Each structure stands twice: as C-alpha cells, then as structure tokens.
Amino acid sequence: MISARHLDLTFQTNDGPVHALKDVNLEIEAGDFVSFIGPSGCGKTTFLRVMADLEQPTGGEVLVNGVSPEEARRARAYGYVFQAAGLYPWRTIGGNIRLPLEIMGVPRAEQAERVRRVLELVELAGFERKFPWQLSGGMQQRASIARALSFDADILLMDEPFGALDEIVRDHLNEQLLKLWERTGKTIAFVTHSIPEAVYLSTKIVVMSPRPGRISDVIDSPLPRERPLEIRESPEFLAVAHRVREGLRAGHSDV
Numbered sequence: 637m638i639s640a641r642h643l644d645l646t647f648q649t650n651d652g653p654v655h656a657l658k659d660v661n662l663e664i665e666a667g668d669f670v671s672f673i674g675p676s677g678c679g680k681t682t683f684l685r686v687m688a689d690l691e692q693p694t695g696g697e698v699l700v701n702g703v704s705p706e707e708a709r710r711a712r713a714y715g716y717v718f719q720a721a722g723l724y725p726w727r728t729i730g731g732n733i734r735l736p737l738e739i740m741g742v743p744r745a746e747q748a749e750r751v752r753r754v755l756e757l758v759e760l761a762g763f764e765r766k767f768p769w770q771l772s773g774g775m776q777q778r779a780s781i782a783r784a785l786s787f788d789a790d791i792l793l794m795d796e797p798f799g800a801l802d803e804i805v806r807d808h809l810n811e812q813l814l815k816l817w818e819r820t821g822k823t824i825a826f827v828t829h830s831i832p833e834a835v836y837l838s839t840k841i842v843v844m845s846p847r848p849g850r851i852s853d854v855i856d857s858p859l860p861r862e863r864p865l866e867i868r869e870s871p872e873f874l875a876v877a878h879r880v881r882e883g884l885r886a887g888h889s890d891v
C-alpha cells in the first residue's frame with residue numbers, strides 16, 4: 637500500500653542542511669495499522685508529509701497505492717488528520733465534514749448520507765448541527781477523523797491526533813479508533829510519542845531515531861487484533877513495549 641525506498645530528505649536552512657530523513661526503507665501492507673514513534677525531530681511528521689505529497693524527497697522514492705504521492709493525492713487515496721482538529725469555527729460539525737465533499741462536487745443528497753455515516757463511525761451521531769466550540773477536545777478530534785473519512789479514502793494518515801488530550805480521553809479514543817479500523821479495513825499510518833499508544837494500536841511499530849532521521853527497528857506486533865484495554869498489562873504487550881523502549885534508547889546512544 638505504501639512503499640519507501642532509500643528515501644532521503646534534506647532541508648536547506650540558514651543554519652545549513654538538516655537531514656530530516658536518511659535512507660528510509662519501509663513496506664506498509666493494505667490493512668496495516670502502522671505507528672511511527674521516536675524522539676522529537678526524528679522525521680516522523682516529515683515522513684507522513686512525504687506520503688501525503690506535502691514535502692518533496694531529495695532522494696529515493698515513495699509509492700502510495702502503487703503511484704507517486706502526487707498521483708495518490710489527486711486520486712484522493714488518503715485522508716489526513718492533523719495534531720490539532722483544525723475545524724472551521726463558523727461551520728457546524730456537519731458543515732466541516734461536508735467541506736471536502738463540496739469541493740469534490742459530490743451531489744448534495746450523497747453528501748448528507750456520507751456525513752451521517754461517518755458521524756456514526758466516530759460515535760458523534762446527533763452532533764451534526766453543533767459548532768466545534770460546543771464540543772470537547774476529544775469530540776473535535778473525532779470530528780476531524782470523520783472529515784478525513786468522508787471521502788472514503790483507503791489510507792488514513794494521522795499525525796499525533798490525540799497528543800493534546802488527557803489520558804482517559806486518549807484511552808477511549810484509542811479503543812474507538814481500533815474499532816473503526818476493524819470495521820473499515822483502512823490502512824493507517826499513525827505518528828505518536830507514546831509507547832503504550834503505539835503498542836496498543838499497531839500491527840507494525842516503526843521506531844525512528846534522530847540526526848539523521850532513520851528507522852532503527854520495525855516490530856511486527858504479536859498481539860491479536862481483538863484488543864481490550866486490559867491487554868496493556870499482559871506479558872506479550874509489555875515485551876513489545878520493552879523492545880520499543882530499547883529501540884528508542886539505542887537510537888539515542890549513537891547520536
């Protein structure tokens with residue numbers, strides 16, 4: 637579904653070149669839930685932005701759905717969820733979710749049907765006519781996920797969508813996101829700073845290290861797809877979390 641080969645990205649800045657990504661190789665299969673974890677500045681967001689055609693690599697290549705990120709963007713192959721919900725305050729929740737559909741010229745009746753369906757998927761049925769400021773932070777983030785789902789892309793790119801939320805809300809959204817992934821069969825690329833979040837959600841965990849940003853470990857999760865929150869106390873879960881922590885530590889020691 638997504639393939640990176642010898643991917644390099646160097647930013648030219650006033651202080652000299654910044655090697656955000658160096659020789660990054662990765663294969664993401666259809667239906668995978670892949671988390672990217674690593675310290676600040678290791679290139680997680682940059683990698684996601686390359687997949688989304690928001691940054692141009694300086695070397696190597698990325699294929700999304702077998703085509704270039706630009707072609708994938710034009711074909712609306714992915715939805716993107718940002719760190720902040722980024723909803724327009726003057727539009728209702730329904731109006732925000734409808735926006736990409738309006739831009740795409742989807743007929744009005746179909747727009748209404750899709751808004752209804754994605755609001756149900758994120759458990760916000762009944763909130764269509766509310767304004768963003770009438771919703772909690774977690775609900776706003778769910779609305780922004782609904783917006784990314786509205787045009788039914790196969791891939792969801794999520795950049796630390798729950799980073800600003802408290803732990804209880806985050807736990808709940810993690811559970812909901814897993815259910816949503818299970819129901820829709822989407823391929824998800826998810827950036828996080830949290831080891832438990834990465835281990836809980838993912839089928840594959842990509843550990844990255846900084847300067848230059850590269851992949852230090854790729855872990856295929858042995859956990860079953862069915863994951864109650866309590867699984868986080870199981871020995872299997874703790875073993876994966878331990879390996880992620882070791883990977884992060886190793887990445888730090890050779891900086």
Ligand SMILES: Nc1ncnc2c1ncn2[C@@H]1O[C@H](COP(=O)(O)OP(=O)(O)OP(=O)(O)O)[C@@H](O)[C@H]1O
Nearest residue numbers: 647649654655656675676677678679680681682683
């Ligand atoms: N547009 C840009 N111009 C110059 N340097 C940039 C640009 N975007 C990112 N960088 C640099 O590239 C490196 C990787 O940044 P990136 O945002 O991808 O890291 P990250 O792992 O997502 O960090 P965080 O976890 O803090 O969000 C950093 O050193 C950053 O300063």
